[in-house]
Amino acid sequence: MSGDPAGEDDADDQTFKHAIVHMILTRDTEAALERLAQRYHIAPPGIRVGHWRGHKKVLAVYISNRRTIFVAKNEDMWNPFVILHEFYHHLRSRSGQHRGTEKLADAFALEYIRAYGELERRRMSSSTFHS
Numbered sequence: 001m002s003g004d005p006a007g008e009d010d011a012d013d014q015t016f017k018h019a020i021v022h023m024i025l026t027r028d029t030e031a032a033l034e035r036l037a038q039r040y041h042i043a044p045p046g047i048r049v050g051h052w053r054g055h056k057k058v059l060a061v062y063i064s065n066r067r068t069i070f071v072a073k074n075e076d077m078w079n080p081f082v083i084l085h086e087f088y089h090h091l092r093s094r095s096g097q098h099r100g101t102e103k104l105a106d107a108f109a110l111e112y113i114r115a116y117g118e119l120e121r122r123r124m125s126s127s128t129f130h131s
């Protein structure tokens with residue numbers, strides 16, 4: 001698939017990823033999911049706090065026939081890794097592709113977190129130099 005999100009590394013891409021992680025951390029998860037969906041040209045997933053039947057032990061799960069992410073605890077709503085991992089399942093659910101999805105979902109989430117960390121580091125070190 002061309003335009004693989006993890007493959008792009010330009011400034012706009014970094015800024016976008018930083019913004020998404022920042023929104024999730026600042027508890028604006030629904031807005032973050034809307035922006036993600038816009039970017040990938042899909043409808044945003046629903047998101048609910050609570051267990052989905054048969055998935056009591058997991059932190060979160062994406063139920064594709066509901067187009068909804070279920071997170072077990074309220075605080076998981078603001079965990080970028082959890083939200084981005086589940087968003088990846090939403091993104092890929094159209095194609096009905098399941099094999100290897102967990103690793104890819106982890107990689108997708110980690111790439112956003114990496115971009116966030118890198119930008120934060122750059123901002124912090126440049127403010128140190130210029131103060």
Ligand SMILES: [Zn+2]
Pocket residue numbers: 085086089101102105
């Ligand atoms: Zn998963």
